[in-house]
Amino acid sequence: MRWRCVFLLALFMPELALDPFSADLPSGWPHLLGTDSLGRDGLLRLLHGGARSFGFASAVALGSLLIGLLLALGEDRFREGRSALRSLPSLLLLIPVAAAFGGFGWASLALLLATLQSLQLEPVLRMRLDPFRRGPAWLMNDVLGATPAHRARAWAPWALLQASPLFPTAWLAALWGEATLRLLGLGPGPQHDSLGLLLNEELPRLSTDGTALGIASLSLVLALAWSSSIPRDAQESA
Amino acid sequence: MKHLQGWIIWLFAFAAIIGLPGAVWHQASAPAFPWAALLPMVSLLVILGLAAPAMAASLGPDGARHRMLVLLEAPPDFLWGGLMLASWPSTWGPPGLAAFGAAFLIAALPTEVRWLCAAMPAERPFPLAYGTAVSRITRRIVVLHLMPRWLAARVPLWLTAALILERIFGVQGFGGDWMHRISNRDRVGTAAWMLAFALLWRATRIWDRR
Numbered sequence: 001m002r003w004r005c006v007f008l009l010a011l012f013m014p015e016l017a018l019d020p021f022s023a024d025l026p027s028g029w030p031h032l033l034g035t036d037s038l039g040r041d042g043l044l045r046l047l048h049g050g051a052r053s054f055g056f057a058s059a060v061a062l063g064s065l066l067i068g069l070l071l072a073l074g075e076d077r078f079r080e081g082r083s084a085l086r087s088l089p090s091l092l093l094l095i096p097v098a099a100a101f102g103g104f105g106w107a108s109l110a111l112l113l114a115t116l117q118s119l120q121l122e123p124v125l126r127m128r129l130d131p132f133r134r135g136p137a138w139l140m141n142d143v144l145g146a147t148p149a150h151r152a153r154a155w156a157p158w159a160l161l162q163a164s165p166l167f168p169t170a171w172l173a174a175l176w177g178e179a180t181l182r183l184l185g186l187g188p189g190p191q192h193d194s195l196g197l198l199l200n201e202e203l204p205r206l207s208t209d210g211t212a213l214g215i216a217s218l219s220l221v222l223a224l225a226w227s228s229s230i231p232r233d234a235q236e237s238a
Numbered sequence: 239m240k241h242l243q244g245w246i247i248w249l250f251a252f253a254a255i256i257g258l259p260g261a262v263w264h265q266a267s268a269p270a271f272p273w274a275a276l277l278p279m280v281s282l283l284v285i286l287g288l289a290a291p292a293m294a295a296s297l298g299p300d301g302a303r304h305r306m307l308v309l310l311e312a313p314p315d316f317l318w319g320g321l322m323l324a325s326w327p328s329t330w331g332p333p334g335l336a337a338f339g340a341a342f343l344i345a346a347l348p349t350e351v352r353w354l355c356a357a358m359p360a361e362r363p364f365p366l367a368y369g370t371a372v373s374r375i376t377r378r379i380v381v382l383h384l385m386p387r388w389l390a391a392r393v394p395l396w397l398t399a400a401l402i403l404e405r406i407f408g409v410q411g412f413g414g415d416w417m418h419r420i421s422n423r424d425r426v427g428t429a430a431w432m433l434a435f436a437l438l439w440r441a442t443r444i445w446d447r448r
Contacts, residue, residue: 080443081246083439084243084245087439088248089435092251092255092416092428095258095420096255096259100259120391124356176313179314180315183405199317200316203316203317221317226312
């Protein structure tokens with residue numbers, strides 16, 4: 001969880017500079033993965049876009065877990081409403097919202113994705129928290145007349161510990177969610193580089209005129225998939 | 239009265255669709271419903287709807303940590319589509335619905351099996367202590383109970399996955415149909431899709447209660 005959160009800093013990185021005079025260079029020294037049509041170095045794009053997408057996914061995953069925790073710790077009201085929201089196709093919801101607000105920036109996209117994802121996480125979180133919430137320790141809070149602030153201070157670390165196993169899944173979902181939305185033309189404009197944008201540009205070309213950048217992007221995706229499949233116990237001991 | 243909250247949400251969704259801002263700059267008629275894709279798409283959904291619960295019932299709650307399933311689930315849908323497209327032999331002709339169906343199942347099945355397995359309660363110490371026959375029956379009952387909630391939560395997501403893969407393989411299906419309706423501002427057609435989802439939600443709620 002920690003290494004993913006480090007990438008939050010990448011959200012503040014500026015865009016890469018454009019250099020039209022060195023556009024479409026093949027891979028070689030000093031551009032190991034070549035350059036794109038705007039003259040940006042391929043390796044730099046992969047690192048920069050990857051770091052930014054990882055940071056975005058971390059922000060969305062953290063946000064969705066926090067909203068999910070708030071929902072799961074609250075009373076089980078509006079169950080039918082939440083169930084209906086979960087059954088709504090999120091794209092059908094996102095498209096009218098994007099049309100109404102004239103598209104999405106990074107912040108609004110993160111907020112929307114976090115909200116939609118928290119609705120999916122909430123039943124699982126509730127399932128994890130409920131056995132403790134019905135236990136004697138929680139009941140003692142009511143008996144001793146604990147204020148909501150005290151209750152939050154006492155239980156927040158424990159609740160975060162319960163939610164942390166869901167972080168990697170939420171992180172991957174956010175990462176691919178951003179890539180999928182960019183594939184459909186939703187999300188920040190093409191001037192904002194990200195791993196999703198890179199994959200959308202490079203993957204379709206891979207079978208016909210694949211570039212070193214395309215192969216490197218694919219390798220990164222496969223490495224992420226492989227690392228997420230390592231059992232959690234092994235990840236923690238590493 | 240109990241379902242009122244849910245219907246209010248659906249009413250808001252209808253309002254969002256009917257009030258979808260913007261208009262197409264050229265006169266465009268609503269796209270025809272892809273009737274030719276109806277049978278293949280429904281067959282795919284039925285295969286997924288039967289295979290995922292069957293696999294989840296055979297794997298049990300341990301299936302949520304099954305490494306191969308996690309590995310297959312982790313990459314995005316469009317990667318499976320791209321890999322299928324890249325590895326499709328040219329001698330077989332253009333990859334059509336068959337390749338689309340294969341990519342769809344590879345992308346969706348592991349995710350759905352893991353979703354169901356993760357939602358199953360632990361089997362240790364009970365019912366496993368009563369023997370494998372009892373735990374098999376318990377799994378079957380649990381999967382039957384999970385089915386309505388699973389369908390309500392996941393069918394809309396399958397539609398999104400189908401849209402991406404339809405674009406990659408250039409086939410006409412359900413996902414592309416509602417996307418066309420939105421881009422053509424066919425508010426009635428999109429509202430009909432929304433109604434279908436609302437009715438599916440209602441049907442699963444009735445099933446869930448039973």
